Structures are given as C-alpha cells and as structure tokens.
Amino acid sequence: MSAASQLPVFLQSLLIGLSIAAPVGPIGLLTIQRTLAQGPRAGLATGLGAALADAVYGAVGAFGASALIAMLTGLRAWLVVGGGAVMLWLAWQIWRSPPPQRAAAVPDGRTLGRHFAGTFVLTLSNPATILSFIAIFGALAGRIEGAAPAPMVAGVLLGSAMWWLLLTSVVGRLRHRFDARWHRRINRASALLLAGLALLSLLSLPGPEA
Numbered sequence: 433m434s435a436a437s438q439l440p441v442f443l444q445s446l447l448i449g450l451s452i453a454a455p456v457g458p459i460g461l462l463t464i465q466r467t468l469a470q471g472p473r474a475g476l477a478t479g480l481g482a483a484l485a486d487a488v489y490g491a492v493g494a495f496g497a498s499a500l501i502a503m504l505t506g507l508r509a510w511l512v513v514g515g516g517a518v519m520l521w522l523a524w525q526i527w528r529s530p531p532p533q534r535a536a537a538v539p540d541g542r543t544l545g546r547h548f549a550g551t552f553v554l555t556l557s558n559p560a561t562i563l564s565f566i567a568i569f570g571a572l573a574g575r576i577e578g579a580a581p582a583p584m585v586a587g588v589l590l591g592s593a594m595w596w597l598l599l600t601s602v603v604g605r606l607r608h609r610f611d612a613r614w615h616r617r618i619n620r621a622s623a624l625l626l627a628g629l630a631l632l633s634l635l636s637l638p639g640p641e642a
Contacts, residue, residue, distance in 0.1 A: 438583045445587025446594075449486055453479075453592040458519050458629050459551055463596060464603050465526055465622040466547060468615060470539050472604035477544040479596025481551035487589035488556065494581035512633050515557030518550075519630035527623035 453459075459482040467475030539547075610618065 442583040442587040445490070445584040446591035447587075449483070449490070449588035449591025449593075450595050451591075452486060452588075453482065453595040458626055459555060460599070461622050461626050461629075462522065462551060463599060465619065467600045467603040468607045468610065468618055469529065470543075471607070472600040473544060474539045474547055475600035475603065476596060477539075477547040478551045479600060480593060481548040481553075482555040483589055483592035483596060484548075485552045485555035486592045487585050490588035491581065491585045494584040511557045512636070515554055516630040516634040518554055518557070519626055519633075522550075523623040523627035523630065526619050526626065529619055 459479065463475045463478045463482075466478050
C-alpha cells in the first residue's frame with residue numbers, strides 16, 4: 433500500500449498511544465514526581481521509557497506474535513508480582529526522598545538512563561498492556577484492509593511520547609511554584625498512591641486453586 437493509504441492507520445495508532453499513556457497510573461505518578469523533584473528532563477526520560485514499552489507491546493500486537501503472547505500470558509502472575517514489588521520499592525524511595533533544593537543539579541546521563549530503563553521494565557511487567565494492544569490492533573487491522581504493522585507501531589510510539597512531552601512541559605513550568613513543604617506533601621501523596629496501586633495489582637491475582 434502507498435504511504436498515503438497508510439496515513440489513517442498511523443493516525444489511529446497515534447491516538448491509541450496517546451489514549452493508553454494519558455490515564456494517570458504508576459508511570460504517570462512517577463513522571464510527575466520526578467519532574468517536580470528533578471526537572472522536565474528526568475520526567476521526560478521516565479515517560480519515554482514507558483512509550484518505548486508501549487511500542488514494543490504494540491509491535492507484538494500488530495505483528496501477531498502468538499508464541500510471545502502466549503508466553504507473556506502464562507507469566508502474568510510473575511509479571512504482576514515483580515511489577516508490584518518494584519512499585520512498592522519506588523514508593524518507599526519517594527516517601528524517604530527529601531524535598532528538592534532550588535538549585536538542584538540537572539540529572540546526568542546515567543540518572544536519566546536509569547529512569548528510562550526502569551519505567552521501560554515496569555511498563556513491560558504489566559500484562560494488561562499487551563492484552564489491550566492485541567484487542568485494539570486486532571480490531572484496527574480488521575477494519576483497514578492491508579494495514580501494515582510498521583505505521584501502527586510508529587503511531588503508538590509517537591502518540592505516547594507526545595503525551596509525556598506535554599505532561600512534563602506543563603508540570604515543569606509549575607514546579608518552582610511549590611515550596612519545600614508542598615514538595616514533601618506531593619512526595620508523600622505520590623508514594624501512598626503508588627503503593628496503593630501496587631497492592632491493588634497484587635490483590636488482583638487469583639488465589640491458589642483448592
């Protein structure tokens with residue numbers, strides 16, 4: 433198919449990436465907290481790690497990798513436990529972190545890389561993400577004859593990245609309006625919400641068979 437005929441697929445996939453990234457969840461909380469504490473670069477690195485993971489799962493859904501899908505579905509319990517443990521650890525780190533200094537140093541490349549890699553792995557540990565992409569991309573490919581996977585994956589990546597860029601830009605403009613007391617309150621609230629989401633995901637696991 434021509435590039436022009438693939439444009440609707442790309443645009444619909446872009447909206448899919450945007451809509452999946454936008455709801456406030458663990459990654460959104462981490463992105464907001466790190467933007468407030470360390471600046472927009474730290475927040476954007478956090479969000480882009482999730483965007484890449486969305487694109488990976490989008491590729492699995494678009495290319496229909498049935499063997500990988502079955503494997504990830506079988507590992508759902510381990511993925512939920514691992515992701516929940518990481519979120520609880522992050523919640524504890526955020527709870528203990530001191531309010532940022534006004535003249536705090538800009539995060540270096542190694543710190544940004546850790547933020548990126550951490551949220552990439554954390555997003556991959558959520559099996560609900562891949563199931564969502566499988567359902568959405570299956571319906572999209574069925575409606576558009578000859579839809580190619582590449583525009584789908586590119587659209588998801590760009591849509592998700594656009595959301596994180598917008599979020600960190602807005603939050604970054606507001607971060608200097610908060611004093612140390614408000615930063616501490618935001619850290620504590622973020623930690624409690626993150627821990628709550630982790631516990632909810634762990635409680636969603638089915639119990640042992642009788």
